Amino acid sequence: MVILFESFGNFTTGQTTYMALVSRKSRGTITLTEKEFLFKSEKDKITFHLRVRDIQNFAINTRFQLPTIELVSVLGILYTFYPHKKEKSSFATSKKATEDLFRELTRSTFKKESPILFETTGSFRDYDLNDGEEVSDSQRGIIFLNEDFLSFKPFTVKTLYQIPIRNILKILIYTSNIGPAVNIHTKEGKSYTLMALKKQLRMYAKDKSKTVKVYELLNQAKLYKASEQIRLEKEEQEKIERIKSMMEVSNRLRLDMIRVALEMDEKLFTQKVFQWAKQFNFLIDGDYLIINQDTAKEFIEDLSIGANILSRKGLKMKCRFCENLMEYGLKICPFCGNETNYS
Numbered sequence: 001m002v003i004l005f006e007s008f009g010n011f012t013t014g015q016t017t018y019m020a021l022v023s024r025k026s027r028g029t030i031t032l033t034e035k036e037f038l039f040k041s042e043k044d045k046i047t048f049h050l051r052v053r054d055i056q057n058f059a060i061n062t063r064f065q066l067p068t069i070e071l072v073s074v075l076g077i078l079y080t081f082y083p084h085k086k087e088k089s090s091f092a093t094s095k096k097a098t099e100d101l102f103r104e105l106t107r108s109t110f111k112k113e114s115p116i117l118f119e120t121t122g123s124f125r126d127y128d129l130n131d132g133e134e135v136s137d138s139q140r141g142i143i144f145l146n147e148d149f150l151s152f153k154p155f156t157v158k159t160l161y162q163i164p165i166r167n168i169l170k171i172l173i174y175t176s177n178i179g180p181a182v183n184i185h186t187k188e189g190k191s192y193t194l195m196a197l198k199k200q201l202r203m204y205a206k207d208k209s210k211t212v213k214v215y216e217l218l219n220q221a222k223l224y225k226a227s228e229q230i231r232l233e234k235e236e237q238e239k240i241e242r243i244k245s246m247m248e249v250s251n252r253l254r255l256d257m258i259r260v261a262l263e264m265d266e267k268l269f270t271q272k273v274f275q276w277a278k279q280f281n282f283l284i285d286g287d288y289l290i291i292n293q294d295t296a297k298e299f300i301e302d303l304s305i306g307a308n309i310l311s312r313k314g315l316k317m318k319c320r321f322c323e324n325l326m327e328y329g330l331k332i333c334p335f336c337g338n339e340t341n342y343s
Contacts, residue, residue, distance in 0.1 A: 004104045005032040007083035007097055011039040011048070016080050018064040030083060032104050037071075039081065050079070052108045057158040060102055067095045069102055072158060099155075103142060106153045110144050118145040118217050120196045120210045124152040124161065127191040140204065143194060145217055147224070150184070152194070163192060165218075165225045173215045179206035182215045239263060240303050247300075251291040258289060276302075 009030040012020050020026060024043060031038040037055070039048040050073060058071035068082040083097035110116060122143040141154035150168075152161040163186060172183040181195040196210030242261040246253055259269040273289060276282055280299045283290035291299070 001033050001035075003031060003033055004108065005101050006030065007094075007101070009039075009081055009083040011079065011081040013077065013079055015078065016063070021064065021066070021068075021080060030081060030101070032101065032108065034108060037105070055105070055109060057160065058102070058105055059158045060098060060155045066093050067098045068093075069098060069105070070158070071105075102155065106142050106144075110146070110151060110153075116144050116146055117221075118214065119143070120207070120214065121198065121204070122152075122194055122196045122207075122210075122214075124154070125193040126161065127193070128189065138193075140197065143196070143214065145214070145221065147221065150218060150221075161192070163190075165221045166229065168218070168222050171215065171218050171222065173212070180208055180211045182211060182218065184218070237304075240300065243303065244300060247291055247296055251293060251296075252285075253289050253291065255284075255287050255289055 007030050009028070010021055010023075010026045011028060011030065012026050025041070027043070028039055028041040031040070035052055037050045037052065040046070041048075050071075054074050056072045056074045056076075058069055061068055061070045063070075063080060066082055068080050071079045071081070073079070082093050083101055085092040085094035085097070107116065107119075120143050121140070123138045123140050124143065125138045139152075139154040139157060141152055144151040144153070148165055150163045150165065163184065167186045167188065169185045169187050172185075173180055174183060175181075179195065181193050184192045184194075186192075194211075194214065196207040196214060197204040198207040198210070199205075239262050243258065246257065246261065255269075255273060258273070259266065262269070264272070273284065276299065277284050277289070279302075280295040281292045282295075282299075283292075
């Protein structure tokens with residue numbers, strides 16, 4: 001078990017008070033591993049466990065003049081905690097350690113989807129081109145890039161932005177009075193502006209080299225996704241051609257041969273074959289599908305329109321809570337019912 005963070009600290013559950021938060025009863029050891037957040041009470045030696053997959057969201061918040069992390073689980077339970085600056089002093093909190101713990105929590109939740117290719121502290125602004133309105137003020141947080149998403153986790157807001165690379169229409173870089181910034185336009189009419197930052201004398205300053213790096217990596221990721229999409233479309237078309245060839249020689253097709261030709265999951269195929277039978281007036285006779293020649297052309301057209309739905313390769317993402325694969329961009333996970341918070 002790899003320990004990502006460990007420190008003496010204080011931890012409370014639910015809506016807390018100052019006395020509850022700093023009390024000796026709330027004191028213990030905070031530990032974060034790749035799979036669990038743990039707190040071991042110093043007084044009664046009881047260990048609290050929370051799986052990383054059960055973390056819904058979190059943010060840094062100053063409570064009672066203490067830099068704390070507020071975390072919400074998928075069950076809606078609130079936890080408040082902070083690391084100590086001095087070994088066992090509940091009053092000497094560490095802002096740096098709190099930020100370090102926040103960063104490790106963020107990395108842990110993001111790594112569930114795919115490896116992080118690039119990470120930086122930065123600022124982020126959300127703008128809706130359709131309505132011509134600014135959705136949010138510029139926020140500071142952590143920018144992550146993996147092969148499928150550009151992601152942003154704000155420091156002080158319990159939210160999460162994830163922009164599918166596949167949905168990026170154009171990427172621009174421009175120089176403002178505060179330095180270079182990257183502007184992204186998506187196919188849905190959204191615009192995002194981001195800039196890498198670095199700490200200088202306890203203050204955040206623009207990081208020109210990392211901002212340019214984000215711009216370069218985003219362009220590379222966009223090109224890769226475009227070429228991947230072409231490959232996927234070619235593969236899907238080849239699957240449809242296999243079905244057309246089978247239908248040219250017989251109107252009685254084995255169900256297992258259709259499933260293999262389409263490379264479909266068995267459960268999904270079972271659902272689809274009954275749909276096809278009803279929609280196109282086909283018959284299911286034991287292990288065979290009897291094709292209606294009057295609707296065969298419509299069936300092939302339907303397969304072509306839904307080609308990307310058949311295999312979902314490259315078009316799925318893991319739910320942050322239950323870790324089931326789902327179509328990217330969904331606001332609600334169809335498996336566990338949790339809000340995904342994907343932008």
